Amino acid sequence: MIGVIVSTALGGKYLDKWLNTSFPVFTLVLVLFGVFAALYLVLKDLLKK
Numbered sequence: 001m002i003g004v005i006v007s008t009a010l011g012g013k014y015l016d017k018w019l020n021t022s023f024p025v026f027t028l029v030l031v032l033f034g035v036f037a038a039l040y041l042v043l044k045d046l047l048k049k
Contacts, residue, residue: 012026
């Protein structure tokens with residue numbers, strides 16, 4: 001779960017730096033996506049059991 005969130009945060013930070021954005025749009029969007037993806041994966045795994 002932490003790995004998904006950290007990897008999306010680092011990806012967003014890289015994109016913001018690469019595109020030279022003034023506000024960290026990609027970091028915020030990808031972190032939110034990572035949180036939802038991590039929660040989805042955890043809940044999907046828990047409901048199987």
